[in-house]
Amino acid sequence: MAGLAIIxxxxxxxxxxxxxxxxxxxxxxxxxxxxxxxxxxVTVFKKGMSKQERIRGEGAVSKAMVEKGAPFFLxxxxxxxxxxxxxxxxxxxxxxxxxxxxEDMEPIFDDVIGATKFFEVAAGSQILVF
Amino acid sequence: xxxxxxxxxxxxxxxxxxxxxxxxxxNVKSANVGEILEVLSxxxxxxxxxxxxxxxxxxxxxxTVNHGDYSSIFVKKVK
Numbered sequence: 001m002a003g004l005a006i007i008x009x010x011x012x013x014x015x016x017x018x019x020x021x022x023x024x025x026x027x028x029x030x031x032x033x034x035x036x037x038x039x040x041x042v043t044v045f046k047k048g049m050s051k052q053e054r055i056r057g058e059g060a061v062s063k064a065m066v067e068k069g070a071p072f073f074l075x076x077x078x079x080x081x082x083x084x085x086x087x088x089x090x091x092x093x094x095x096x097x098x099x100x101x102x103e104d105m106e107p108i109f110d111d112v113i114g115a116t117k118f119f120e121v122a123a124g125s126q127i128l129v130f
Numbered sequence: 131x132x133x134x135x136x137x138x139x140x141x142x143x144x145x146x147x148x149x150x151x152x153x154x155x156x157n158v159k160s161a162n163v164g165e166i167l168e169v170l171s172x173x174x175x176x177x178x179x180x181x182x183x184x185x186x187x188x189x190x191x192x193x194t195v196n197h198g199d200y201s202s203i204f205v206k207k208v209k
Contacts, residue, residue: 024148025179028155029186070146083155 003032005122007129009039013057013073015130016044017065020076022128027084034125036118037109038091042098045074045090045106077108087121089113134192134204136168137161143172143200150176151183154205158189161207166192172200180205 004026008019019035027033037045044054051072057063064070080086090105090112102112113121140157142150150171157167171177177194180203184191192204 021148024152025183028152029183065146068146069144071149071152076148076152079152079156083152083159 001026001031001126003034003122003125005034005036005118005125005127007036007038007118007127008041010130011040011044011056013055013062013065014059016041016073017062017070019130020071020073020080023086024076024080024084027080027086031085032125033080033084033086034118034122035086035088036091036113036115036122037088038094038115042091042094042100042105045108046100047104047106074106074108077106081108081110087111089118089121091115134166134168136204137165139168139170141170142176143170145171145176146173147175147179149173151180154180154203155183158205158207163207163209165207167205167207169203169205170200171203177201177203 006019023033023035087110088108090109092112092114095112102109140153142153150169150173154169161167169180181191184205188209190206190208192206195202
């Protein structure tokens with residue numbers, strides 16, 4: 001696969017966990033991954049929040065992941081930036097609306113960009129939306 | 131399968147996908163070429179995913195031993 005571009009718009013635990021898992025596996029197996037974090041998903045990555053505040057699950061799998069201690073998505077995003085070929089971008093529009101700067105966010109963001117720029121960095125990649 | 135002597139054992143029992151794989155990747159990075167790593171995993175998905183990853187990135191999959199409630203997956207770093 002030439003590359004994977006993932007647009008993460010949801011703040012739901014299950015979706016964010018799936019994105020973290022796909023990014024971990026793909027980017028450490030030779031597929032470059034670009035993630036664009038936008039809309040409500042931005043709110044989960046603010047600095048200083050508790051784990052409980054970040055986990056907004058809605059189903060049985062979310063509950064089971066918490067109970068059984070599945071790898072936490074924030075840890076996976078931190079790890080994947082170190083181990084794989086993965087870049088993570090915050091959405092300028094969503095962050096402007098919420099009055100957030102890159103320094104207000106957990107240190108997983110490589111940059112804060114707009115949709116136009118994301119299409120440029122994602123050119124040629126398969127795009128998935130969560 | 132004969133007994134394989136690992137240079138390092140990574141105990142990822144109790145961790146769920148992609149935890150055991152990420153633990154292996156972290157350790158492969160710091161291992162020397164030729165070293166054998168053993169991953170202990172109780173996650174069934176990981177016992178299938180890890181050999182896939184090993185084949186895909188070009189290390190050597192030496193096999194998996196099922197111990198009942200967990201498995202040992204042996205990987206040789208070849209590059």
